[in-house]
Amino acid sequence: xxxxxxxDGRNFTESREIEAKAGVIKxxxxxxxxxxxxxxxxxxxxxxxxxxPKFMQNPERGILRCSYNMMPFSGQGERVRPGQNRRARxxxxxxxxxxxxxxNLENYPNAVVDVFIELPQTDAGSRCAGICAASIALADxxxxxxxLVGAVSVGRVDDKVLVDLDYSEEAHEExxxxxxxxxxxxxTGEMTLLQMDGEITKEQLINALNMxxxxxxxxxxxxxxxxxNKFEVVNDE
Amino acid sequence: MSKDSKTNxxxxxxxxxxxxxxxxxxxxxxxxxxxxxxxAEGSARVKVGETEVIAGIKLEMGKPFPDTPDEGAxxxxxxxxxxxxxxFEAGPPGIEAIEMARVVDxxxxxSKAIDNKKLCVKKGEKVWxxxxxxxxxxxxxNLLDVCGLAAIAALKVAKFPGFDGERVDYKTHTxxxxxxxxxxxxxxxxxxxxxxxxxxxxxxxxxYDSRLTVTTIxxxxxxxxxxxxxxxxxxxDVDNMVSIALRKANEIRKSL
Amino acid sequence: xxxxxxxxIAKDKKIAVPGEIxxxxxxxxxxxxxxxxxxxxxxxxxxxxxxxxxxxKIIPVSGRYFPRKGDVIIGKVVDLNFNGWRVxxxxxxxxxxxxxxxxxxxxxxGENLTKFFDINDYMVTQIINVTSQNLVDLTLKxxxxxxxxxGRIIExxxxxxxxxxxxxxxxxxxIKEATGCKITVGxxxxxWISGPPAGEILAVTVIKKIESESHQSGLTDKxxxxxxxxxxxxxxxxxxxxxxxxxEQEEPQSDAQSDFSDEQE
Numbered sequence: 001x002x003x004x005x006x007x008d009g010r011n012f013t014e015s016r017e018i019e020a021k022a023g024v025i026k027x028x029x030x031x032x033x034x035x036x037x038x039x040x041x042x043x044x045x046x047x048x049x050x051x052x053p054k055f056m057q058n059p060e061r062g063i064l065r066c067s068y069n070m071m072p073f074s075g076q077g078e079r080v081r082p083g084q085n086r087r088a089r090x091x092x093x094x095x096x097x098x099x100x101x102x103x104n105l106e107n108y109p110n111a112v113v114d115v116f117i118e119l120p121q122t123d124a125g126s127r128c129a130g131i132c133a134a135s136i137a138l139a140d141x142x143x144x145x146x147x148l149v150g151a152v153s154v155g156r157v158d159d160k161v162l163v164d165l166d167y168s169e170e171a172h173e174e175x176x177x178x179x180x181x182x183x184x185x186x187x188t189g190e191m192t193l194l195q196m197d198g199e200i201t202k203e204q205l206i207n208a209l210n211m212x213x214x215x216x217x218x219x220x221x222x223x224x225x226x227x228x229n230k231f232e233v234v235n236d237e
Numbered sequence: 238m239s240k241d242s243k244t245n246x247x248x249x250x251x252x253x254x255x256x257x258x259x260x261x262x263x264x265x266x267x268x269x270x271x272x273x274x275x276x277a278e279g280s281a282r283v284k285v286g287e288t289e290v291i292a293g294i295k296l297e298m299g300k301p302f303p304d305t306p307d308e309g310a311x312x313x314x315x316x317x318x319x320x321x322x323x324x325f326e327a328g329p330p331g332i333e334a335i336e337m338a339r340v341v342d343x344x345x346x347x348s349k350a351i352d353n354k355k356l357c358v359k360k361g362e363k364v365w366x367x368x369x370x371x372x373x374x375x376x377x378x379n380l381l382d383v384c385g386l387a388a389i390a391a392l393k394v395a396k397f398p399g400f401d402g403e404r405v406d407y408k409t410h411t412x413x414x415x416x417x418x419x420x421x422x423x424x425x426x427x428x429x430x431x432x433x434x435x436x437x438x439x440x441x442x443x444x445y446d447s448r449l450t451v452t453t454i455x456x457x458x459x460x461x462x463x464x465x466x467x468x469x470x471x472x473x474d475v476d477n478m479v480s481i482a483l484r485k486a487n488e489i490r491k492s493l
Numbered sequence: 494x495x496x497x498x499x500x501x502i503a504k505d506k507k508i509a510v511p512g513e514i515x516x517x518x519x520x521x522x523x524x525x526x527x528x529x530x531x532x533x534x535x536x537x538x539x540x541x542x543x544x545x546x547x548x549x550k551i552i553p554v555s556g557r558y559f560p561r562k563g564d565v566i567i568g569k570v571v572d573l574n575f576n577g578w579r580v581x582x583x584x585x586x587x588x589x590x591x592x593x594x595x596x597x598x599x600x601x602x603g604e605n606l607t608k609f610f611d612i613n614d615y616m617v618t619q620i621i622n623v624t625s626q627n628l629v630d631l632t633l634k635x636x637x638x639x640x641x642x643x644g645r646i647i648e649x650x651x652x653x654x655x656x657x658x659x660x661x662x663x664x665x666x667x668i669k670e671a672t673g674c675k676i677t678v679g680x681x682x683x684x685w686i687s688g689p690p691a692g693e694i695l696a697v698t699v700i701k702k703i704e705s706e707s708h709q710s711g712l713t714d715k716x717x718x719x720x721x722x723x724x725x726x727x728x729x730x731x732x733x734x735x736x737x738x739x740x741e742q743e744e745p746q747s748d749a750q751s752d753f754s755d756e757q758e
Contacts (some may be wrong), residue, residue: 029555029556029557030555030556047557047585048557048585049557049585050585050586050587059626062585102511102512104537107559107627108585108627109625109626109627110626110627111585111586111627139510139511139538139539140539140555141555141556141557142538142539142540142553142554142555142556142557142652143538143556144511144526144537144538145511145512145537145538146511146512146528146530146535146537147511147512147535148510148511148512185512186512187512187514187530187535188530220512223510224510224512224513227508227510227539228508228510231508231539231554231555231708232507232508232708
């Protein structure tokens, strides 16, 4: 038995339904809501602002500081204990690395741009959803950036290479799986996040990466629309 | 905060006005949206003006406490997320978050809002443990009252997950609601320069002499109190503040 | 050599998003908020596209205040040291007001500086210098620069400041007249309002309204109508002379207003 049809009926190249909004948190300098299927991420940007402690300051440019946090009720199973565990810290670090290549923080020596990612519900792909939300929030905060980084996970379920695995696909037992979260700069096609759990052949990997590119270009349209919808001129006359 | 802004708020209150034009005992608009998190057994997003929080319920199977072998347990946590305000910092809960969680917890516990006996699966061995976690999304003042309302809203729609006697199946939700008997609502009444007001914005809540959180249930019974602020209060103050809290709680309960 | 035809892809006066292709070909030139990527010009900031001949630039619509020399702003004292005050100017960097720039009075060494400014006091001040590391120096020597007493401070999106001020200060004058308040708008998005509570509340409401609806057309008329309906000062039949000598930016440095305005004649 091979994995012929996806559990939720999607095409293998199709990501789940996306909903993106900018400016959802009034107190923040920039913010966003990003939903892909049943995975929901909020991102808030504060800054550029003063950085404490002082020894962390960089006199050449501003620094980016990300945090990733699952709300206690956002996991598929039992309650997630609050606080920064090793997984959350690693995801925060790779999120920073995924976003930094597009940002220009040279005008902000010694300052920090804080990005807080919070997930009220997850169904796999949460780090990618967090990155998508963070990109919108950074643009909303008026930060200079070459592009909106988009992210999605691709991978393998049994013998099929596919886009945007949900939790049930990640847990598919027969034939094994591979999960590859990817972040990409749409205008150049360069990748800024690449990780993998599982097993895959080289051919499948390259195939998966190309599928990710197409999926992220579609996600990018939603990200752009979120920002335009917030600011576009309304002609109500 | 500056002397000026305190003087200014006093000037407003003496004309029976608030910084945003409300009356002294007027709440901002309340909006409640249920089941906003599919992974929670129950959840609610509560907006009061621009203040927004999400509360989620998780149910887990655990061992009862030795002194209450046939009763389940309740835990309340609040997280003042740095996402929701430039003033909140990352890290373990500060005293502000702890106070909020404990006041909300006390309201639920002391009112016996949840039928703890119904949470018992096997006496002395298996009981349901209810975790109420409240996360702030946007802080524009009066978080304690908003968190308390979100907690009860999430509990109201919470359903037990599947359980086969051994393991909890979080993929399935039964139709069985969490046994909620009462609706405790906390209302915090603030006092500044002899005037009482409720539901402050972030700007207004910097400037008070004292505050009293009064949690009440439908029949008017008071089930939790918490006095805060640096100034002392009199019996007369308590009389006035409880009256306001009772009236407001009845209004707020209608929004559920 | 085949030269590709140059073409404007995005629309003038419309919102552009980072990474969006604004134009193709080599004829257009990238200016603020845009960059060239091979034969394309892309946006690098969120904002309104401005096409000036062949020059493309983005006028930002969001983001925190960035200090510029000459800006008249409102600041809040956050600390004192032996030769002056540290001031929060609503941006990533605190500014410094030294004693010599604060007053012409003779101040003895070691004198108690709180006599002049205490922590949490507000002031209308001007930026006299911004270093490469964004160290900001302030002065109080200039017309309209002063300490602010009483009143309320509100914070708005710094990019909306030109709309609050209006052409030659028309919008803010209209608000002052209808609310009976003194109003000073800082380029950094801090606004000081002082008057009777009812007037202050109306002023705050209207300013927030302008901030959130500034992208709509016919804003001035809408605000005028709103103010007339809710005014706290009875309407004058004769034009009121501006009695207040409050300093107010008529937004000479920023070109944002005219670029933004959908109400140009």
